[in-house]
Amino acid sequence: MDEKIIKTEYSELMQKSYIDYAMSVIIARALPDARDGLKPVQRRTLYDMHELGIRYDRPYRKSARIVGDTMGKYHPHGDSSIYDALVVMSQEFKKGLPLIDGHGNFGNIEGDGAAAMRYTEARLERVTQEAFLSDLDKDVVDFVPNFDETEKEPSVLPVKFPNLLVNGSEGIAVGMATSxxxxxxxxVIDAVKAYMKDESVSTAELMKYIKGPDFPTGGIVINKDELLSIYETGTGKIKVRGRVDIEKGKAGRTNVVISEIPYPMIGANIAKFLMDVAALSEQKKTMDIVDITNQSSKEGIRIVIELKKDADVENFVNMLYKKTRLEDTFGVNMLAIAGGRPETMGLKEIIKCNVDFQYEVNTRKYTTLLAREQEKKEIQEGLIKACNVIDLIIEILRGSKDRSMAKACLVEGKTEGIKFKFKESKIMASQLMFTEKQANAILEMRLYKLIGLELEALINEHEETMANIYRYEDILSRRDAMAQVIMNELDAIKKSFGHARKTQIENLAEAVYEEKKPEEMDVVFLMDRFGYARCVDTATYERNKEAADSESRYVFTCKNTGKVCVFTNTGQLHTVKVADIPYGKFRDKGVPIDNISNFSSDKEHIIAVTSQTSLNLYRVIFVTKLSMMKIVDGGEFDVSKRMVASTKLQEGDEIVDVSVLKEQKDIILQTKDGYFLKFSLEEIPEKKKGAVGVRGMKLTGTDQVENVYYTRPGIADPVIEFKEKQFDLSRIKTGRRDSKGTKPRV
Structure with a gap:
């Protein structure tokens, strides 16, 4: 076969390939269809369960069987995605209307995952069977080939209400997401009926029926006035609070009881909420908490926070709203597949899309039913006519040599080859004009049908068929008749599966929390060589001074209302509020400095740690490995940001020393190759923090500054270890800045 080489621009090919990939993810995996509110994996799982006969009134089947069958027939994207979808569709705390009845451990609201699929069982819920899958046998939707064209699957399920609104949806595609x-x-059913009665109805009028979201976890929506804009545009933010009740506790104390949580708190965020509340007490944000207990069970959420007698309960609850996820935001982005393309839809657009789909489904349904009734009518009329001339029919059958001869006589009146008892019978037989279907039915008719009661039942059945034909033709010919049929079905669904609203919709003022300022006092900051930081009071430090100084890398006194400054080798300054550092006993472990700042031990290491108070009072000297140095006024580091650049570095350079200048007189630089240079600090100019600085020492080859030492008046010069021997730095003679230095003998 001749090869055909196509020359194309590589960037264009990559762009086209990526767009094709993105659209396949958007359409075929991540986003729901606006008509049935289902993603492909959900639709395929439900259809497979329907095909396997796992109905709501039949025994449960192993989840592994369902997942395997779905993956093998319809969804070849791995078993985890199928099982995850099955689990979510069964969780009543995530879905407004669960579609699958799970048996076994299907996870819980506190974030515990479902058991492995080999341990759990499932079956369809009744609402799924009746409102999602019941009409698939009536040619209501198109069936398309599966991935390997060995099976057929529905392109959409004939859902009878806007499932996209009732159950909601969340998904992340390429470049877009839905929530x-x-x-x-x-x-929702009431709103759909209102739209069907008047298609010009506004979103505001529809919201007389749909008050707002109804989360399965309950809670209180507090920004009611913003909902209209959200439902008109399809985007916005819904603020949700948990429900808080106040109960009397033991010994005159007050219990703050959380009985409903915000929907976004589902899962691991409940545990995080409890940790956040405990942290408020540990960090002295509040002194009112006596105890926290999670008494949640299958009956519902119950988190009890016991407060002191004299606690300001209202201020404490407002603090929970401000400082924890007891008040949270649900970001709305009503994006779905409509007309084969992703579209952000408002409330009215979603309802319109579903109503149009209902008319289409019902038109196909009643067209199919009408055709079936007309076929039944044809056969019934043939059987009734045959019963009226049953003697002639029997004579034809007895006189025919085979089935085809008898059928030809019944359909075309051909009597050749048939033996008749009477000439009149032959004349009457030649006048028979049954249709093909009627003739087949007559030939297959059993003798018991000739009983009088059976004939009467056949006539009654024919009358019922004629009534159905008239009804179906009326529904298909009049839009208002079809609308009434759809609304009747909606009423039946509402009666069977409707429930009271769980989420309260209100306009509530923003929580106002007055944070009590802690009494300012001195504390001692301690950080060990592993980077664990903590604070203790000064009395505790004095009692344990020797151990604290020997075990800690950094020790200094600071204000509990101040900040700690962390300088790193990359030139960054990280600030940490002292209030965020654990305060407690001397033997407490503390927390890694990484956890309470933007410092990352993977990318940088600490050069110096000091208090912001010291920086404001003194000047700071910077020395880099390429021997660049400068002095900066400490006030320049009084910043509000958690991370800023403390200095400017040349490419390939990094800081080796940052020191607060108090009593130092001379500086001594030591290089990797063993050169020393001592000179007065007065030779180093003061510059801004954004400056590179001046050169402190001439370096040769790949040599670089490794250590920095200082001398102080009235104090002996440091003694260091150099070439595995003790070396007194007083032996270094004072030189000038920007010279090469000396290489001492030891």
Whole structure:
């Protein structure tokens, strides 16, 4: 075969390939269809369960069987995605209307995952069977080939209500994401009926029926006035609070009881909430907490926070709203596949899309039913007519040599080759004009059908068929008749599966929390060589001074209202509030400095740690490995940001020393190759923090500054270890800045 080489621009090919990939993820995996509110994996799982006969009134089947069958037939993207979808569709705390009835451990609201699929069982819920899958046998939707064209699967399920609103959806695609909150089934059905009665209805009028989202976890939506804009545009932020009740506790104390949580708190965020509340007490943000207990069970959420007698309960609850996720935000982005393309839709657009889909589904449904009734009518009329001339029919059958001869006589009146008892019978037989289907039915008719009661039942059945034909034709010919059929079905669904609203919709003022300022006092900051930081009071430090100084890399006194400054080799300055550092006993471990700052031990290492108070009072000297140095006024580092550049570095350079200048007189630089240079600090100019500085020492080859030492008046010069021997730095003679230095003998 001749090869055909196509020359194309590589960037264009990559762009096209990426766009194709992105669209396949958007359409085929991540986003729900606006018509049935399902993603492909959800639709395929439900259809597979329907095909396997795992109905709501039949026994449960192993989840592994369902997942394996779905993956093998319809969704070849791995078993975890299928099982995850199955689990979510069964969790009543995530879905407004669960679609799958799970048996076994399917996880819980506190974030515990479901058991492995080999341990759990599932079956369809009744609502899924009746409102999602019941009409698939009536040619209501198109069936398309599966991935290997060995099976057929529905392109969409004939869902009878806007499932996209009732159950909501969340998904991340390439370059876009969807986040639709769940709503109350009864309210959604009422809104759909209102739209069907008047298609010019506004979003504001629809919201008389749909008050807002109805989260399965309950809670309180506090920005009611913003909901109209959200539902008109399809985007916005819904603020949700947990429900808090106040109860009397033991010994005159007060219990703050959380009985409902914000929807975004589902899962591991409950544990984080408890940790955040405990942290408020540990960090002295509040002194009112006596105890915290999580008494949640299968019956519901119950988190109890016991407060002291004299606690300001209202201020404490407001603190929970401000400082924890008891008040949270649900970001709304109502993005779905409509008309084969992703589209951000408002409330009215979603309802319109579903109503149009209902008309299409019902048109196909009643067209199919009409065709079936007309076929039944044709056969019934043939059987009734045959019963009226049953003697002639029997004579034809007895006189025919085979089935085809008898059928030809019944359909075309051909009597050749048939033996008749009477000439009149032959004349009457030649006048028979049954249709093909009627003739087949007559030939297959059993003798018991000739009983009088059976004939009467056949006539009654024919009358019922004629009534159905008239009804179906009326529905198909009049839009208002079809609308009434759809609304009747919606009423039946609402009656069977509707429930009261769980989420309260209000306009509430923003929580106002008055943070009590801690009494300013001196504390001692301690950080060990592993980077664990903590603070203790000065009395505790004095009692343990020897151990503290020997075990800690950095020890200094600071104010509990101040900040600690961390300088790193990359030239960054990280600031940490002293209030964020654990304060407690001397033997407490503390927390890694990484956890309470933007410092990352993977990318940089600490050069110096000091208090911001010291920096404000003194000047700071910087020395780099390429021997660049400068002095900066410490006030320049009084910044509000958690991370800023403390100095400017040349390419390939890094800081080796940052020191606060108090009593130092001379500086001594030591290089990797063993050169020393001592000179007065007065030779180093003061510059801004954004400056590179001046050269302190001439370096040759790949040599670089390794250590920095200082001399102080009235104090002996440091003695260091040099070439595995003790070396007194007083032996170094004072020189000039920007000279090569000396290489001493030891």
């Amino acid at each position: 639709i909150p769940p709503h109350n089934l009864s309210e």
